[in-house]
Amino acid sequence: MRAVDAVMECLKAEGVEVVFGLPGGANLPTYDAFYDAGIRHILVRHEAGGGHAAEGYAKATGKAGVALATSGPGATNVITPITDAMMDSVPTVFITGQVRTELLGTDGFQEADTIGISMPVVKHSFLIQHPLEIPRAIHEAFHIARTGRPGPVLVDIPQDLSRADIQYEPVNDVRLPGYQPTTEGNTKQIRQAAKALAAARRPVIYAGGGVINANGAPELTEFCLADRFPVTCTVMGLGAFPAPHEQWLGMLGMHGTRAANYAMDEADLICAVGARFDDRITGKLSEFAPRAKFIHIDIDPAEISKNVPAHIPIVGDAKNILAKLVAEYRALEFDSSRLDEWWTRIGGWRKKYPLRYEDSTDNEIKPQYMIQALYEATGGEAIVTSDVGQHQMWAAQYFHFSKPRRWINSGGLGTMGFGLPAAMGAQVGCPDQLVCCIAGDGSVQMNMQELATCAQEKIPIKVFIMNNGYLGMVRQWQELFWDKRYSQVDMGDFPDYLKLAEAYGATGLRFTDKRTLVSDMKDALATEGPVLVDVRVTREENTYPMIPAGQPAREMVG
Amino acid sequence: MGEPGTKELLSLEELEAAGGLRTGRKHLLSILVENKPGVLTRIAGLFARRGFNIDTLTVGPTDDDRVSRITLTLDGALHPIDQVTKQLHKLVNVIKIRDLEPDDTVSRELALFKVSVDGNQRGEVMQICEIFRGKVVDVTKRSLIVEITGTTDKVEAFERMVRPFGLIEMMRTGEIAISRGRGET
Ligand SMILES: Cc1ncc(C[n+]2csc(CCOP(=O)(O)OP(=O)(O)O)c2C)c(N)n1
Ligand SMILES: [Mg+2]
Numbered sequence: 001m002r003a004v005d006a007v008m009e010c011l012k013a014e015g016v017e018v019v020f021g022l023p024g025g026a027n028l029p030t031y032d033a034f035y036d037a038g039i040r041h042i043l044v045r046h047e048a049g050g051g052h053a054a055e056g057y058a059k060a061t062g063k064a065g066v067a068l069a070t071s072g073p074g075a076t077n078v079i080t081p082i083t084d085a086m087m088d089s090v091p092t093v094f095i096t097g098q099v100r101t102e103l104l105g106t107d108g109f110q111e112a113d114t115i116g117i118s119m120p121v122v123k124h125s126f127l128i129q130h131p132l133e134i135p136r137a138i139h140e141a142f143h144i145a146r147t148g149r150p151g152p153v154l155v156d157i158p159q160d161l162s163r164a165d166i167q168y169e170p171v172n173d174v175r176l177p178g179y180q181p182t183t184e185g186n187t188k189q190i191r192q193a194a195k196a197l198a199a200a201r202r203p204v205i206y207a208g209g210g211v212i213n214a215n216g217a218p219e220l221t222e223f224c225l226a227d228r229f230p231v232t233c234t235v236m237g238l239g240a241f242p243a244p245h246e247q248w249l250g251m252l253g254m255h256g257t258r259a260a261n262y263a264m265d266e267a268d269l270i271c272a273v274g275a276r277f278d279d280r281i282t283g284k285l286s287e288f289a290p291r292a293k294f295i296h297i298d299i300d301p302a303e304i305s306k307n308v309p310a311h312i313p314i315v316g317d318a319k320n321i322l323a324k325l326v327a328e329y330r331a332l333e334f335d336s337s338r339l340d341e342w343w344t345r346i347g348g349w350r351k352k353y354p355l356r357y358e359d360s361t362d363n364e365i366k367p368q369y370m371i372q373a374l375y376e377a378t379g380g381e382a383i384v385t386s387d388v389g390q391h392q393m394w395a396a397q398y399f400h401f402s403k404p405r406r407w408i409n410s411g412g413l414g415t416m417g418f419g420l421p422a423a424m425g426a427q428v429g430c431p432d433q434l435v436c437c438i439a440g441d442g443s444v445q446m447n448m449q450e451l452a453t454c455a456q457e458k459i460p461i462k463v464f465i466m467n468n469g470y471l472g473m474v475r476q477w478q479e480l481f482w483d484k485r486y487s488q489v490d491m492g493d494f495p496d497y498l499k500l501a502e503a504y505g506a507t508g509l510r511f512t513d514k515r516t517l518v519s520d521m522k523d524a525l526a527t528e529g530p531v532l533v534d535v536r537v538t539r540e541e542n543t544y545p546m547i548p549a550g551q552p553a554r555e556m557v558g
Numbered sequence: 559m560g561e562p563g564t565k566e567l568l569s570l571e572e573l574e575a576a577g578g579l580r581t582g583r584k585h586l587l588s589i590l591v592e593n594k595p596g597v598l599t600r601i602a603g604l605f606a607r608r609g610f611n612i613d614t615l616t617v618g619p620t621d622d623d624r625v626s627r628i629t630l631t632l633d634g635a636l637h638p639i640d641q642v643t644k645q646l647h648k649l650v651n652v653i654k655i656r657d658l659e660p661d662d663t664v665s666r667e668l669a670l671f672k673v674s675v676d677g678n679q680r681g682e683v684m685q686i687c688e689i690f691r692g693k694v695v696d697v698t699k700r701s702l703i704v705e706i707t708g709t710t711d712k713v714e715a716f717e718r719m720v721r722p723f724g725l726i727e728m729m730r731t732g733e734i735a736i737s738r739g740r741g742e743t
Binding site: 115116119120123124127129144176177178179192195196198199200268269293294300301302304305306309310311312313332334 | 566567568569570573574575576577579591592595596599600603607638640641644645647648649650651652653654
């Protein structure tokens with residue numbers, strides 16, 4: 001059979017139900033194979049949309065997402081989603097077409113050095129040099145993408161090789177001598193960690209996206225509840241612990257709660273699970289959690305002691321390790337009342353500094369209220385994706401995520417335009433669930449074109465644009481740190497989202513009145529097919545509280 | 559405190575940070591990689607991206623044609639070596655890394671020196687060359703090429719000795735290294 005037909009067989013063998021892509025000259029053979037392969041292919045309108053859709057699919061389902069692009073511009077268009085998937089550890093496989101081997105290195109039409117360009121931002125990549133390598137490469141790509149710390153893997157297939165005839169034999173093993181992720185976790189270290197936790201008087205559990213990747217939310221919860229451990233999550237980890245909850249401090253970091261950030265600041269022991277001490281968490285590194293010792297649980301050994309030296313490092317799968325940690329912890333004689341004082345202190349912060357905003361006295365919709373209204377309208381029962389900016393932070397603060405894989409956003413790379421295509425991918429992966437996108441009016445325009453895909457494919461996502469007419473987060477920084485010199489952040493009243501929605505074949509709605517917002521939203525949610533809602537909110541509102549960049553947590557403002 | 563197998567708790571004060579520390583000395587990393595296209599680019603790219611400085615780097619075949627050996631040296635005062643090796647390990651084509659202990663390692667590099675020798679300086683340079691067990695591999699009326707093999711220290715000592723005569727050019731391969739004893743590197 002043709003190598004591309006073998007690719008289809010490989011995809012089926014890997015359990016792939018759907019791929020997102022857009023054809024071109026260099027992957028014409030692949031698309032010919034799709035014609036009757038029986039794998040759902042969703043024709044996106046921009047390869048970046050396809051890449052983010054694959055990410056949304058992967059984050060919502062836990063399965064690997066697959067995106068396809070042709071050579072040259074098709075391939076360069078997926079560089080942003082590949083980088084995004086790398087930063088947020090999203091299991092994804094990208095299959096790109098490449099020019100014919102005889103043209104390689106000649107600046108042939110639509111030739112780009114895809115392997116070279118993507119090298120710094122992939123978990124791994126395969127440049128196919130012989131058609132016989134193709135099945136194994138696809139198989140190993142899935143294996144690498146899914147296992148260990150997940151990430152994007154790229155397979156670049158020259159056009160002539162993809163149409164070559166090969167003897168296809170199913171591949172059932174992987175030959176990767178240099179790739180053996182540690183999953184188990186050292187028992188002695190786990191025991192040490194349990195003992196340290198039992199001795200700690202001011203502990204904090206700090207969980208990140210790794211817990212969700214490991215499907216370890218139940219184990220995290222059980223562990224936190226094994227004693228009265230205060231718990232906080234990164235923007236990637238929301239949903240790993242059921243919020244709201246007595247022991248839940250809220251999100252931490254730049255726009256986290258004071259309770260969470262102050263607790264980190266005063267902790268004597270921080271147990272990091274699947275989190276990587278990003279600068280949005282630590283603020284000024286030299287003044288981060290100055291009194292704390294650190295337990296660091298991560299599947300990626302390179303994360304341990306990268307930014308913050310760990311006292312008890314544990315390499316392995318978070319689900320696995322947390323389960324063992326609970327057992328070790330329960331076997332100890334610990335005294336929960338040692339945490340009384342700590343909870344009194346935390347309770348003080350919670351009381352004094354709850355998340356708050358000044359509501360409008362008229363009909364005006366405050367952006368924070370918009371999130372609360374959506375939480376109410378959905379009853380919290382929705383997968384929520386977001387773009388990047390103020391709306392993202394308000395969504396993270398005010399929408400409570402009680403389950404994993406319900407909150408899908410671009411945390412590491414902060415990619416505007418992520419939300420709408422990610423919602424599309426999530427909806428394809430979870431057809432029976434409600435999928436909402438909380439979009440920024442700036443961000444949404446970066447991948448708006450996928451609304452056509454949603455209309456054509458009947459993918460009924462509900463997109464709520466938080467329309468402040470600004471690149472709001474940038475405007476906020478200009479207001480606070482650049483003397484209110486608003487440089488290139490005002491987007492005016494463009495475009496007209498009602499007309500745009502209609503043009504794309506979606507339903508367009510506009511909400512401007514807070515008094516009816518919840519019921520209006522319920523109507524929008526009940527509307528069939530894709531819906532684009534233009535929610536007009538207060539134009540100049542700031543996301544608070546905030547740790548100014550490069551400052552320690554104690555210096556939170558707002 | 560906190561003995562394994564007991565229920566005794568740990569005292570947090572006793573915990574010490576592991577890793578992320580700078581050793582302050584030169585490190586020789588011996589890296590086995592799959593012999594596949596682009597492997598060196600991946601390694602070089604990783605170093606560039608993470609801001610790790612490589613002092614020397616050599617690549618060569620091994621007795622197994624599916625595997626190549628990269629030997630590189632870097633300064634442990636500038637980088638936490640554990641972070642460097644852990645990042646390298648993340649490359650799928652990297653099979654094995656050893657941070658070689660200087661005392662248990664034989665390391666060599668090859669250097670070629672082109673020295674200008676006018677008049678009676680020739681004899682002096684040749685004498686130094688002999689002391690260093692170097693080999694004169696090319697002679698012209700006004701220059702000599704000397705081949706030196708040895709540790710980096712030896713090569714650098716030779717350089718200091720001949721520089722005053724007029725060092726026209728020097729070329730060095732960078733170190734290769736092998737562990738002492740019967741075990742594999
Ligand atoms: C692709 C991309 N370009 C630029 C930025 C920088 N940036 C971060 S937030 C932001 C503003 C986003 O505006 P909008 O989507 O309207 O969200 P808002 O902050 O107003 O809620 C910008 C420009 C980015 N994150 N991504
Ligand atoms: Mg905006």
